[in-house]
Amino acid sequence: MPLNERKRQILRAITNDYIDTAEPVGSRTIARRYGLGVSPATIRNEMADLEEDGYLQQPHTSAGRIPSDKGYRFYVDALMDPEELSVEEIRKIREALRAEHRQMEELVHGSARLLALLSQYTSIVVAPDLRFGAIRRLQLIPLDEWHVLLVLVVDPGFVQSRIVETLRPLQLHEIARMNHFFSQRLSGLMVADIGSSLVGEMRAEVNDEVLMTEALNLLARGLRDIKKENVFLDGTIHLFNQPEFRDINKVKVLLNVLDDEKMLWDLLSDAFISGIQVTIGRENQHEGFQDCSLVTASYEIDGQVVGKVGVIGPTRMDYERVVTIVECIAMNLSELLSDARRH
Amino acid sequence: MPLNERKRQILRAITNDYIDTAEPVGSRTIARRYGLGVSPATIRNEMADLEEDGYLQQPHTSAGRIPSDKGYRFYVDALMDPEELSVEEIRKIREALRAEHRQMEELVHGSARLLALLSQYTSIVVAPDLRFGAIRRLQLIPLDEWHVLLVLVVDPGFVQSRIVETLRPLQLHEIARMNHFFSQRLSGLMVADIGSSLVGEMRAEVNDEVLMTEALNLLARGLRDIKKENVFLDGTIHLFNQPEFRDINKVKVLLNVLDDEKMLWDLLSDAFISGIQVTIGRENQHEGFQDCSLVTASYEIDGQVVGKVGVIGPTRMDYERVVTIVECIAMNLSELLSDARRH
DNA sequence: GGTTAGCACTCACTTGATTGGAGTGCTAAC
DNA sequence: GTTAGCACTCCAATCAAGTGAGTGCTAACC
Numbered sequence: 001m002p003l004n005e006r007k008r009q010i011l012r013a014i015t016n017d018y019i020d021t022a023e024p025v026g027s028r029t030i031a032r033r034y035g036l037g038v039s040p041a042t043i044r045n046e047m048a049d050l051e052e053d054g055y056l057q058q059p060h061t062s063a064g065r066i067p068s069d070k071g072y073r074f075y076v077d078a079l080m081d082p083e084e085l086s087v088e089e090i091r092k093i094r095e096a097l098r099a100e101h102r103q104m105e106e107l108v109h110g111s112a113r114l115l116a117l118l119s120q121y122t123s124i125v126v127a128p129d130l131r132f133g134a135i136r137r138l139q140l141i142p143l144d145e146w147h148v149l150l151v152l153v154v155d156p157g158f159v160q161s162r163i164v165e166t167l168r169p170l171q172l173h174e175i176a177r178m179n180h181f182f183s184q185r186l187s188g189l190m191v192a193d194i195g196s197s198l199v200g201e202m203r204a205e206v207n208d209e210v211l212m213t214e215a216l217n218l219l220a221r222g223l224r225d226i227k228k229e230n231v232f233l234d235g236t237i238h239l240f241n242q243p244e245f246r247d248i249n250k251v252k253v254l255l256n257v258l259d260d261e262k263m264l265w266d267l268l269s270d271a272f273i274s275g276i277q278v279t280i281g282r283e284n285q286h287e288g289f290q291d292c293s294l295v296t297a298s299y300e301i302d303g304q305v306v307g308k309v310g311v312i313g314p315t316r317m318d319y320e321r322v323v324t325i326v327e328c329i330a331m332n333l334s335e336l337l338s339d340a341r342r343h
Numbered sequence: 344m345p346l347n348e349r350k351r352q353i354l355r356a357i358t359n360d361y362i363d364t365a366e367p368v369g370s371r372t373i374a375r376r377y378g379l380g381v382s383p384a385t386i387r388n389e390m391a392d393l394e395e396d397g398y399l400q401q402p403h404t405s406a407g408r409i410p411s412d413k414g415y416r417f418y419v420d421a422l423m424d425p426e427e428l429s430v431e432e433i434r435k436i437r438e439a440l441r442a443e444h445r446q447m448e449e450l451v452h453g454s455a456r457l458l459a460l461l462s463q464y465t466s467i468v469v470a471p472d473l474r475f476g477a478i479r480r481l482q483l484i485p486l487d488e489w490h491v492l493l494v495l496v497v498d499p500g501f502v503q504s505r506i507v508e509t510l511r512p513l514q515l516h517e518i519a520r521m522n523h524f525f526s527q528r529l530s531g532l533m534v535a536d537i538g539s540s541l542v543g544e545m546r547a548e549v550n551d552e553v554l555m556t557e558a559l560n561l562l563a564r565g566l567r568d569i570k571k572e573n574v575f576l577d578g579t580i581h582l583f584n585q586p587e588f589r590d591i592n593k594v595k596v597l598l599n600v601l602d603d604e605k606m607l608w609d610l611l612s613d614a615f616i617s618g619i620q621v622t623i624g625r626e627n628q629h630e631g632f633q634d635c636s637l638v639t640a641s642y643e644i645d646g647q648v649v650g651k652v653g654v655i656g657p658t659r660m661d662y663e664r665v666v667t668i669v670e671c672i673a674m675n676l677s678e679l680l681s682d683a684r685r686h
Numbered sequence: 687g688g689t690t691a692g693c694a695c696t697c698a699c700t701t702g703a704t705t706g707g708a709g710t711g712c713t714a715a716c
Numbered sequence: 717g718t719t720a721g722c723a724c725t726c727c728a729a730t731c732a733a734g735t736g737a738g739t740g741c742t743a744a745c746c
Binding site: 381382385388402403404405406 | 717718719720721724725726727
């Protein structure tokens with residue numbers, strides 16, 4: 001049952017209109033507002049077919065039609081006409097992001113803010129997992145007799161630090177030796193790589209067993225709770241502008257999901273596929289998320305997918321606009337991150 | 344018009360009941376539920392007086408009474424009986440906070456989470472302004488030819504770092520000299536103190552004019568955008584459990600305020616008075632906040648007020664419980680922060 | 687055979703009237 | 717000063733009728 005051209009036009013018209021107005025769309029409206037050159041009765045016949053095929057549904061008998069999940073899916077895959085951003089808009093996005101391009105955490109965080117602002121939906125950004133980036137610098141800064149600050153810088157400039165208590169008081173020159181050693185042996189590796197094999201190797205290489213034990217101990221404890229799930233959320237407030245969330249209980253369920261970093265995480269991380277992805281309504285398994293859609297794109301550093309940006313909204317989402325914006329931000333983010341690496 | 348004992352009892356009963364049920368309280372309810380030994384009619388007379396004096400108000404003629412802002416004020420100041428926390432509960436709070444007592448940012452953030460969890464309202468915590476804490480460490484870490492990481496550690500262990508671009512490529516030994524110099528001259532000062540007088544002094548002291556210029560430049564740019572308003576919010580979701588926010592528009596207004604760090608900031612910072620503070624309804628000037636109350640307490644490091652913790656809820660808030668919890672968390676936070684300083 | 691006008695029908699939503707109940711204020715008696 | 721009794725007010729829930737948007741079906745049209 002491939003859809004003929006007129007059915008496609010009608011499905012497109014209904015979807016666009018519903019996205020716009022949030023009201024079920026009737027045959028008269030279509031005939032009047034979108035000049036298809038046929039009468040409401042004809043449209044009614046086509047609509048009945050589309051409903052039979054599962055693309056449309058009716059909230060109740062005497063109401064207009066709204067797209068089903070399948071309808072949206074077809075719309076997204078085949079019907080919609082993604083909005084083009086003007087050069088000016090693209091420039092603005094670029095500028096806005098570039099403003100904080102030195103501090104990587106803020107760049108990522110800023111992407112979330114910008115995405116929410118532009119899309120007027122809730123945005124979500126997963127920051128790169130620092131355990132899988134190349135260590136640029138790993139250094140201890142002495143604080144006092146019993147404490148050091150472990151500073152980790154991961155390409156292209158993500159910084160994390162932890163205060164670690166030492167097992168015994170350390171002399172400055174001991175810390176210096178550790179630092180020298182770290183910079184010799186760890187630069188370019190990944191945190192995830194600092195496994196037991198390397199540890200053994202390091203131990204063999206340095207003659208000061210005691211010092212090495214202490215060093216590795218510090219490292220282990222300092223790196224143990226490096227944040228691995230780093231999810232930024234922004235623009236939750238936009239949820240409240242959607243008529244589908246006028247019911248406070250729906251919002252509550254949704255916010256409960258959004259509040260839980262872990263849930264968010266497996267909402268997004270299912271596949272770090274490169275490119276743009278749209279998940280519609282029930283395609284999403286997650287409880288309480290079945291009236292929502294998710295538009296995500298991955299971003300990369302030097303061709304390697306490291307994170308995702310996305311937008312959450314009702315299934316009745318302005319896909320044409322959102323897809324474009326998400327794509328644009330992911331691209332810019334990739335560029336800025338890759339650029340930063342090169343300097 | 345000092346309230347006699349019976350009037351106080353009635354006001355207290357009405358307030359407690361209303362806090363509990365969110366329904367206007369009638370004379371019969373009071374007579375039945377709180378054994379004052381008088382009939383509803385008598386209570387009605389007293390209620391009429393209390394309304395005349397502004398302690399109570401009536402949503403409409405044929406409804407029960409609810410406390411006015413003035414009523415709540417009197418309740419908070421003179422009537423309520425703050426809940427005692429059990430030793431067990433206090434221990435739990437202490438433990439929960441101690442779990443992250445090394446990383447100060449997380450300690451502060453954790454306080455917000457805990458406060459929201461325990462109070463079941465929205466919590467807010469203002470972190471110390473790093474510009475006014477004693478510098479424990481200020482150090483540059485070389486990243487590459489053109490970039491260094493400026494790491495700032497402020498007592499008792501707040502860490503911030505910024506990547507700064509250098510004006511010219513720096514040699515490692517130059518950075519080492521800068522670091523030596525920083526640690527000699529800046530330890531114990533406040534960021535806010537690094538003003539022009541000190542700069543002049545430093546310049547005079549070191550003979551390498553070029554290097555110093557570079558160093559001060561780095562410092563200036565790195566410290567310029569140290570976060571000064573650092574506000575943590577948690578438990579916004581609890582707002583939705585309050586019947587007064589069943590109307591989506593009220594929530595929207597409120598969330599708009601809470602979303603704006605700056606607004607939050609001047610909501611709290613009006614006075615860094617030590618001790619607990621309760622702001623009720625219209626006592627709060629802030630637009631859209633006039634149906635809310637705010638219970639805050641300041642916390643200290645070594646006797647010096649550095650920040651605030653607080654709870655936001657409807658004026659119909661469970662003051663007896665909230666006051667106790669806020670107080671307890673502020674106290675524990677103070678202790679942990681001061682402790683950390685001592686080690 | 688596809689298209690369309692016409693028409694009966696469905697169903698949510700609005701409006702207005704009715705009712706029940708919770709609560710009050712007032713008065714008169716205790 | 718306290719209380720029982722009573723008339724009164726007003727909200728909230730319920731119901732019936734009317735309205736209007738939209739449909740499906742049929743029969744006529746091109």
